[in-house]
Amino acid sequence: MSSHRSPHRLAVAVAAAAAAAALPALLGTPSAAAKPLPVPAPGPAHHLVVTVSDTGQAADARTYDLYCHPTGGNHPSPAAACAEVSKKTVWGADPFAPVPKGTACTKIYGGPATAHVAGRWSGRPVRADFSRADGCEISRWKKFAALLGTPRT
Numbered sequence: 001m002s003s004h005r006s007p008h009r010l011a012v013a014v015a016a017a018a019a020a021a022a023l024p025a026l027l028g029t030p031s032a033a034a035k036p037l038p039v040p041a042p043g044p045a046h047h048l049v050v051t052v053s054d055t056g057q058a059a060d061a062r063t064y065d066l067y068c069h070p071t072g073g074n075h076p077s078p079a080a081a082c083a084e085v086s087k088k089t090v091w092g093a094d095p096f097a098p099v100p101k102g103t104a105c106t107k108i109y110g111g112p113a114t115a116h117v118a119g120r121w122s123g124r125p126v127r128a129d130f131s132r133a134d135g136c137e138i139s140r141w142k143k144f145a146a147l148l149g150t151p152r153t
Contacts, residue, residue, distance in 0.1 A: 045069070046082070048119040048126060048147075054112040055151040066147070077146060084146040089122060096121070096128035099136040106135030113151040115141070 046068035053061050065073035068082035075081050088095040096117060099105065110132025117128045130148060131137045141148055 045123040046121055047073075048085075048117055048121065050075070050115060050117050050147060052113065052115045052148055052151070054114050056112060057151065062149075075147075076149075080146040084144065085121065088143065096126055098128070099140055103136055105137070108135045108138065109133065110138040110141070111151055113141075115148045117144075117147070 048066045048068075049063065050066060051063040055061050064075045066075040066078055066081055067073045068078075068086065071078045071082050085095060113132050115130040117126055117130070119126050130141050130144070132141055132151070142150075
């Protein structure tokens with residue numbers, strides 16, 4: 001192969017150099033090409049506010065913040081709660097979804113305890129209510145026992 005440049009390669013090199021020289025003008029200012037895009041500030045993609053009430057026991061009624069990835073907040077067992085919710089998270093499914101309408105549930109009453117979970121999980125908004133009104137709701141509560149706690153009856 002010869003060290004001689006072909007007219008085609010020379011034309012391509014000249015066109016590339018002209019395009020690179022014109023780029024700052026196309027972007028508006030010469031300094032615009034040198035500035036990096038701003039990086040979005042990290043936000044809590046896994047932050048839940050949990051309120052448990054009507055438990056019949058003053059010690060069981062509480063509101064706390066839970067942060068996951070990294071773990072933090074004032075939850076009594078943040079690592080266990082984060083692990084539990086993470087295990088329940090499946091792509092395309094809402095881990096906090098209510099019991100589907102029309103589901104046959106036993107008429108077992110688990111007590112007056114209620115819980116409300118709000119915030120963001122995996123970057124998506126969460127608004128979920130829990131109760132212990134029947135067998136399905138008790139099962140759903142137990143699914144999140146590390147997050148919600150187990151009310152004493």
